[in-house]
Amino acid sequence: SQQGEEDPQALSIQEGENATMNCSYKTSINNLQWYRQNSGRGLVHLILIRSNEREKHSGRLRVTLDTSKKSSSLLITASRAADTASYFCATVGSYIPTFGRGTSLIVHP
Amino acid sequence: NAGVTQTPKFRVLKTGQSMTLLCAQDMNHEYMYWYRQDPGMGLRLIHYSVGEGTTAKGEVPDGYNVSRLKKQNFLLGLESAAPSQTSVYFCASSYLPSQPMLQETQYFGPGTRLLVL
Numbered sequence: 001s002q003q004g005e006e007d008p009q010a011l012s013i014q015e016g017e018n019a020t021m022n023c024s025y026k027t028s029i030n031n032l033q034w035y036r037q038n039s040g041r042g043l044v045h046l047i048l049i050r051s052n053e054r055e056k057h058s059g060r061l062r063v064t065l066d067t068s069k070k071s072s073s074l075l076i077t078a079s080r081a082a083d084t085a086s087y088f089c090a091t092v093g094s095y096i097p098t099f100g101r102g103t104s105l106i107v108h109p
Numbered sequence: 110n111a112g113v114t115q116t117p118k119f120r121v122l123k124t125g126q127s128m129t130l131l132c133a134q135d136m137n138h139e140y141m142y143w144y145r146q147d148p149g150m151g152l153r154l155i156h157y158s159v160g161e162g163t164t165a166k167g168e169v170p171d172g173y174n175v176s177r178l179k180k181q182n183f184l185l186g187l188e189s190a191a192p193s194q195t196s197v198y199f200c201a202s203s204y205l206p207s208q209p210m211l212q213e214t215q216y217f218g219p220g221t222r223l224l225v226l
Contacts, residue, residue, distance in 0.1 A: 033214065033215075035215075035217075040220075041219060041220070042113075042199055042217035042218050042219045042220055043152075043199070043201075043215070043217040044217070045214040045215065045216070048213070048214060088151065088152070090215075096142075096154060096157060096167070097215060098154075099144075099151045099152040099153075100151055101149060101150065101151035102151055
């Protein structure tokens with residue numbers, strides 16, 4: 001069963017807008033990771049945030065983690081058409097990551 | 110570096126046939142994983158390996174077997190394929206955690222699309 005659950009399931013925005021997607025989970029974690037999957041391709045790692053971190057940045061990506069609420073958010077600023085993809089969170093309690101069902105993001109040019 | 114490669118890219122099987130999916134990584138990773146991805150289900154872990162010669166069951170292991178005879182290769186076998194095994198299969202690998210109970214980034218292969226008729 002999936003631990004992390006992304007919300008919303010689908011998101012459609014215009015180029016230049018910000019995109020925010022959320023991940024909620026149920027049990028304690030050591031770290032949480034976000035991945036991107038372009039259509040027909042494998043997953044690509046975006047960012048990892050550890051349980052003792054609250055916020056992390058990487059380029060146009062900003063990830064927050066609230067362990068008290070068991071939730072994380074991924075913000076993509078100034079989105080581009082090339083950001084169109086599915087985004088997955090993976091929660092890691094022990095050695096094995098557990099993936100959510102993903103958020104499908106469409107960025108219209 | 111080629112990273113994680115998977116063969117074949119696409120395969121059609123008839124019910125009851127067998128096949129082996131091959132995953133290879135050239136990053137000297139200790140951990141390797143097999144996932145399946147179905148529409149609306151995200152990724153589900155089939156089997157994984159924490160080192161050469163060791164394997165373990167994941168969330169959905171029934172109908173699959175695996176072997177890790179060499180550190181760089183992780184094989185997924187279907188002994189008697191069923192239509193329910195129609196899916197996209199992804200292999201991934203990762204480094205040995207720097208600290209106990211930590212997990213690092215996973216590197217994914219491009220996937221194998223399997224259709225079982």
